[in-house]
Amino acid sequence: MTILPRRSRLTGASSSDRGLPNATVARLPLYLRALTQLRSQGSQTCSSDQLAESTGVSSANVRKDLSHLGSHGTRGVGYDVDHLRAEIAQAIGQTQDWNVVLVGAGNLGTALAAYPGFTSRGSRIVAVVDADPARVGEQVGDLAIESIDHLETIITERAVSIAIVATPGQAAQTVADQLVGAGVTSILNLAPVALRVPEGVDVRQVDVAAELQILAYHEQRKGHPREEAEVSR
Amino acid sequence: MTILPRRSRLTGASSSDRGLPNATVARLPLYLRALTQLRSQGSQTCSSDQLAESTGVSSANVRKDLSHLGSHGTRGVGYDVDHLRAEIAQAIGQTQDWNVVLVGAGNLGTALAAYPGFTSRGSRIVAVVDADPARVGEQVGDLAIESIDHLETIITERAVSIAIVATPGQAAQTVADQLVGAGVTSILNLAPVALRVPEGVDVRQVDVAAELQILAYHEQRKGHPREEAEVSR
DNA sequence: TCGATTTTGTGAACGCCTTCACCAACTCGT
DNA sequence: ACGAGTTGGTGAAGGCGTTCACAAAATCGA
Ligand SMILES: NC(=O)c1ccc[n+]([C@@H]2O[C@H](COP(=O)([O-])OP(=O)(O)OC[C@H]3O[C@@H](n4cnc5c(N)ncnc54)[C@H](O)[C@@H]3O)[C@@H](O)[C@H]2O)c1
Ligand SMILES: NC(=O)c1ccc[n+]([C@@H]2O[C@H](COP(=O)([O-])OP(=O)(O)OC[C@H]3O[C@@H](n4cnc5c(N)ncnc54)[C@H](O)[C@@H]3O)[C@@H](O)[C@H]2O)c1
Numbered sequence: 054m055t056i057l058p059r060r061s062r063l064t065g066a067s068s069s070d071r072g073l074p075n076a077t078v079a080r081l082p083l084y085l086r087a088l089t090q091l092r093s094q095g096s097q098t099c100s101s102d103q104l105a106e107s108t109g110v111s112s113a114n115v116r117k118d119l120s121h122l123g124s125h126g127t128r129g130v131g132y133d134v135d136h137l138r139a140e141i142a143q144a145i146g147q148t149q150d151w152n153v154v155l156v157g158a159g160n161l162g163t164a165l166a167a168y169p170g171f172t173s174r175g176s177r178i179v180a181v182v183d184a185d186p187a188r189v190g191e192q193v194g195d196l197a198i199e200s201i202d203h204l205e206t207i208i209t210e211r212a213v214s215i216a217i218v219a220t221p222g223q224a225a226q227t228v229a230d231q232l233v234g235a236g237v238t239s240i241l242n243l244a245p246v247a248l249r250v251p252e253g254v255d256v257r258q259v260d261v262a263a264e265l266q267i268l269a270y271h272e273q274r275k276g277h278p279r280e281e282a283e284v285s286r
Numbered sequence: 287m288t289i290l291p292r293r294s295r296l297t298g299a300s301s302s303d304r305g306l307p308n309a310t311v312a313r314l315p316l317y318l319r320a321l322t323q324l325r326s327q328g329s330q331t332c333s334s335d336q337l338a339e340s341t342g343v344s345s346a347n348v349r350k351d352l353s354h355l356g357s358h359g360t361r362g363v364g365y366d367v368d369h370l371r372a373e374i375a376q377a378i379g380q381t382q383d384w385n386v387v388l389v390g391a392g393n394l395g396t397a398l399a400a401y402p403g404f405t406s407r408g409s410r411i412v413a414v415v416d417a418d419p420a421r422v423g424e425q426v427g428d429l430a431i432e433s434i435d436h437l438e439t440i441i442t443e444r445a446v447s448i449a450i451v452a453t454p455g456q457a458a459q460t461v462a463d464q465l466v467g468a469g470v471t472s473i474l475n476l477a478p479v480a481l482r483v484p485e486g487v488d489v490r491q492v493d494v495a496a497e498l499q500i501l502a503y504h505e506q507r508k509g510h511p512r513e514e515a516e517v518s519r
Numbered sequence: 520t521c522g523a524t525t526t527t528g529t530g531a532a533c534g535c536c537t538t539c540a541c542c543a544a545c546t547c548g549t
Numbered sequence: 550a551c552g553a554g555t556t557g558g559t560g561a562a563g564g565c566g567t568t569c570a571c572a573a574a575a576t577c578g579a
Binding site for chain 1: 488
């Protein structure tokens with residue numbers, strides 16, 4: 054077998070075909086957050102330094118990111134807050150809310166379902182589904198839990214394209230398959246397993262326990278005083 | 287003012303001084319997860335391809351990562367599951383549990399406090415604190431909510447070095463300052479604001495709404511059929 | 520009008536991370 | 550003992566992202 058140049062589809066989100074760099078995309082929500090706050094504080098304009106300050110990104114990086122939007126600030130002045138907000142919102146697809154289905158109404162799922170912070174940031178949970186018949190009908194936030202059996206109908210009829218998976222890890226892959234089968238093309242996975250999805254479907258993973266483990270690594274390297282006796286081998 | 291060579295302390299976690307590459311550190315928890323599962327399925331050894339499969343990382347990347355541990359697998363055979371598990375656990379500081387304080391016992395906080403998945407992955411929540419006097423004393427998981435006023439005592443006496451911030455964004459910076467003042471040197475921040483912390487303190491940010499926004503960006507670029515009329519301007 | 524000051528935009532350099540490509544080392548069947 | 554098949558280790562190459570450094574463009578005061 055000869056080695057052919059294989060196309061390198063990687064993490065599901067290519068930045069190549071005319072889009073923004075992935076790293077930039079990941080920061081746009083931060084800028085949006087900061088701009089919203091600045092706006093509420095009455096600022097009409099803001100500098101890259103201010104944005105840097107309130108997002109934790111370096112100012113050079115802010116400017117580079119914004120330059121990718123073709124967004125022109127004004128030298129000596131900064132960026133027009135409203136204009137920049139609109140421009141980022143447009144780039145990020147936030148001119149309209151995206152309908153999201155939440156799968157798994159457990160401890161984490163109900164917290165998410167009740168969270169009011171999504172709507173102001175471009176997403177709206179339009180359905181909460183669970184496999185447990187005993188929970189179907191129960192109210193979470195302002196939605197009633199629906200049966201997973203109705204998943205396909207829900208997704209089609211409510212124009213859902215993004216899903217949040219908050220089921221036990223064991224069920225996550227099955228749920229993901231169902232979601233993809235029903236037409237979902239973006240998944241936010243909170244279960245601690247890697248999902249296998251077909252090309253064209255994006256998955257983002259949030260793993261709180263893993264984040265703690267990463268912190269623990271650095272903590273260990275600091276030679277933490279409280280653990281010195283244990284750690285200093 | 288002349289421009290001097292400024293020291294470039296960046297995201298709080300430098301990978302330079304003899305430690306593992308940051309990207310590798312972020313993946314070690316995934317390998318650990320996968321190895322634990324393989325172990326429970328009875329596998330004694332595993333190949334880099336298997337690990338790649340179950341983590342979503344490329345096999346070349348797996349090998350490169352593991353080579354940084356000095357971890358020697360056996361060519362033609364693979365890695366010894368138990369041995370590798372132990373080696374990663376050691377590298378990541380998971381030979382012992384890390385004590386964690388959770389600040390903010392709201393919807394999200396109580397879900398986290400009740401989550402049994404942390405202990406098996408190296409972290410143990412040893413205290414839940416909240417500013418609301420009405421909630422102090424209430425039971426969440428197997429812990430009673432304590433007053434934020436006792437934060438310093440709690441942190442000192444229970445050897446806490448890692449904190450989870452699950453308060454409203456508005457309170458997060460204040461809480462972070464208190465935590466740092468009390469000796470915490472690692473913070474997992476779930477509030478949608480950038481925390482300012484002194485050098486030497488690590489912060490990791492988890493922002494579910496931002497993750498959805500990133501998915502929305504890609505979703506928009508797919509030219510989603512359901513939104514075509516809206517999006518195709 | 521001009522010079523001082525602020526701040527953006529950006530090419531270039533640098534560094535980190537991933538991928539490639541291949542050798543070395545091991546197993547297994549014969 | 551040997552050859553075919555597997556799998557890890559690793560230097561080299563390439564890509565991506567960040568930072569640097571500075572020119573260009575705007576404001577402002579006098
Ligand atoms: N709770 C936390 O704080 C936390 C933290 C980190 C990660 N997680 C992860 O998030 C996920 C959910 O956690 P949780 O604490 O809410 O768990 P949970 O057990 O409280 O809830 C899980 C819910 O999923 C439902 N479910 C099970 N199988 C299903 C299926 N096939 N289809 C639809 N629904 C199904 C269950 O009925 C239950 O309501 C888990 O994977 C967990 O590991 C949770
Ligand atoms: N609930 C979610 O699903 C979700 C999702 C994404 C992000 N978040 C973020 O997580 C954070 C918590 O969310 P939530 O839904 O649990 O909010 P919540 O309002 O339910 O809970 C916040 C808790 O923090 C406590 N608190 C307030 N100020 C405090 C202080 N100074 N010290 C200690 N405790 C204090 C409050 O008493 C309350 O119990 C918020 O920043 C929110 O934006 C939540």
